[in-house]
Amino acid sequence: MRTDLKITDARMLALYWLQQVIIEGKSVNQLMAESAMNDEHLPYRSLSKQLMFGCLRYYFQLKTITENLLSKPLKAKDHDITLIIIIGLYQLNYLSVPDHAAISESVELTKKINKNWASGLVNGILREYQRSKEKLADKLGRSIQFKTAHPGWMVKQFQQDWPEQADFIIEQNNQQALMIVRVNTCKISRDEYQKQLSQNDIECEQHKLAADALILKQAVDVHQLPGFLDGLVTVQDAAPQLAVDWLKVEAGQRVLDACAAPGGKTTHLLQRYQPAQLIALEVSPSRADKIKQTLARMQLSCEVQCADLIETSQWWDGVEFDRILLDVPCSATGVIRRNPDIKIHRKVTDIQPLVKLQREMLVKCWQMLKPGGVLLYATCSLLKAENEAQIQWFVDKESAILVEPPESFDRQLNHTAQMGYQIFPGELLMDGFYLCALSKPKN
Numbered sequence: 517m518r519t520d521l522k523i524t525d526a527r528m529l530a531l532y533w534l535q536q537v538i539i540e541g542k543s544v545n546q547l548m549a550e551s552a553m554n555d556e557h558l559p560y561r562s563l564s565k566q567l568m569f570g571c572l573r574y575y576f577q578l579k580t581i582t583e584n585l586l587s588k589p590l591k592a593k594d595h596d597i598t599l600i601i602i603i604g605l606y607q608l609n610y611l612s613v614p615d616h617a618a619i620s621e622s623v624e625l626t627k628k629i630n631k632n633w634a635s636g637l638v639n640g641i642l643r644e645y646q647r648s649k650e651k652l653a654d655k656l657g658r659s660i661q662f663k664t665a666h667p668g669w670m671v672k673q674f675q676q677d678w679p680e681q682a683d684f685i686i687e688q689n690n691q692q693a694l695m696i697v698r699v700n701t702c703k704i705s706r707d708e709y710q711k712q713l714s715q716n717d718i719e720c721e722q723h724k725l726a727a728d729a730l731i732l733k734q735a736v737d738v739h740q741l742p743g744f745l746d747g748l749v750t751v752q753d754a755a756p757q758l759a760v761d762w763l764k765v766e767a768g769q770r771v772l773d774a775c776a777a778p779g780g781k782t783t784h785l786l787q788r789y790q791p792a793q794l795i796a797l798e799v800s801p802s803r804a805d806k807i808k809q810t811l812a813r814m815q816l817s818c819e820v821q822c823a824d825l826i827e828t829s830q831w832w833d834g835v836e837f838d839r840i841l842l843d844v845p846c847s848a849t850g851v852i853r854r855n856p857d858i859k860i861h862r863k864v865t866d867i868q869p870l871v872k873l874q875r876e877m878l879v880k881c882w883q884m885l886k887p888g889g890v891l892l893y894a895t896c897s898l899l900k901a902e903n904e905a906q907i908q909w910f911v912d913k914e915s916a917i918l919v920e921p922p923e924s925f926d927r928q929l930n931h932t933a934q935m936g937y938q939i940f941p942g943e944l945l946m947d948g949f950y951l952c953a954l955s956k957p958k959n
């Protein structure tokens with residue numbers, strides 16, 4: 517689809533977005549942020565989002581079906597036609613759209629993108645699918661991509677790391693996550709904010725483990741959340757909210773949030789504790805700006821530094837920190853429900869470089885930690901190599917001491933990891949996340 521074509525309906529916008537994610541490599545977060553500024557998208561956004569997220573969630577399954585139905589692969593320049601078939605298959609399989617409408621709208625879409633020649637092909641493939649759905653399911657039953665809607669390497673990795681939980685992880689990854697918000701308790705209590713939501717007909721319940729979190733029954737646009745622009749609330753899953761509970765900052769301490777953008781945990785630290793100093797460090801200038809915007813909206817303040825954590829000589833004044841939050845860049849395999857594009861964008865070859873970077877970050881942060889100080893290591897990954905194996909490597913090397921978690925963790929979270937806590941997507945209504953706190957021995 518040519519990008520200069522005028523978008524005239526929801527399916528066309530979904531096709532444009534899918535092309536941006538799958539061909540251009542954009543993330544859904546980036547696309548949604550761009551689209552929020554584009555008024556032309558407004559009338560179609562809701563259905564387009566449903567179509568795009570659904571197609572990405574089931575991409576590997578729907579692509580396998582498409583490849584099987586096509587007598588020969590389409591040329592690379594006609595990838596948009598493959599995507600139209602995938603959008604059609606998604607509607608036939610997962611939405612309550614009548615079959616005839618799903619097919620005719622897909623055929624219309626070929627014309628809207630000036631590829632009339634493909635209308636017969638799209639019509640034929642979707643009708644063939646209607647006729648041979650069961651037979652095809654039997655034939656493809658042994659394909660991992662068809663069965664799990666995940667790339668094969670990822671399924672193997674989950675099975676290797678978590679043989680007992682792999683099926684649960686895969687099943688959860690194909691679900692839609694609930695919207696969870698964190699109340700800014702500097703401004704309003706969770707109980708009071710829950711009342712405000714209820715007065716605005718937004719139903720929610722309190723999260724059992726994350727003390728500031730409310731789980732919304734239905735996702736809403738952030739601007740429908742009362743006091744959003746005044747910083748009463750922010751959108752954040754419950755699992756990352758636990759990081760701040762485990763770090764336990766004492767009044768007057770010096771704290772580093774080492775990988776801070778977009779500032780979710782920075783603002784949580786500030787609303788929960790009174791550190792003498794908090795530095796929010798972020799290497800990407802545009803993402804460092806996001807921290808500043810989040811701080812401004814939530815009416816909180818701290819020092820934001822845009823620099824590379826590893827290059828300490830460029831930003832660190834040499835004074836050690838009492839607490840360090842190290843929320844490293846990772847495979848993000850724990851947040852696939854919210855970012856289904858990760859199944860497409862993440863490659864098996866990404867993992868080793870990430871593990872290497874995480875190790876370098878751990879070593880650097882340890883050098884900046886005061887004896888007796890605490891470092892909290894966190895990822896939104898499900899892979900052992902990024903999580904407990906990383907901590908095992910570090911503890912063996914550095915005589916770091918494992919810090920006891922808050923009692924509430926022990927009571928409510930499963931002990932699946934040898935060290936720290938591995939949370940699986942869907943567990944206690946949370947995203948997949950890993951946390952472990954380490955203390956540096958006093959000389």
Ligand SMILES: C[S@@+](CC[C@H](N)C(=O)[O-])C[C@H]1O[C@@H](n2cnc3c(N)ncnc32)[C@H](O)[C@@H]1O
Pocket residue numbers: 756774775776777778779780781782797798799800803823824825826843844845846
């Ligand atoms: C998992 S995200 C952090 C999320 C954040 N803690 C929050 O709660 O909102 C990791 C961040 O680390 C940043 N990052 C990556 N490499 C870095 C480096 N060398 N120095 C500092 N920040 C880095 C990334 O740009 C990204 O914003």
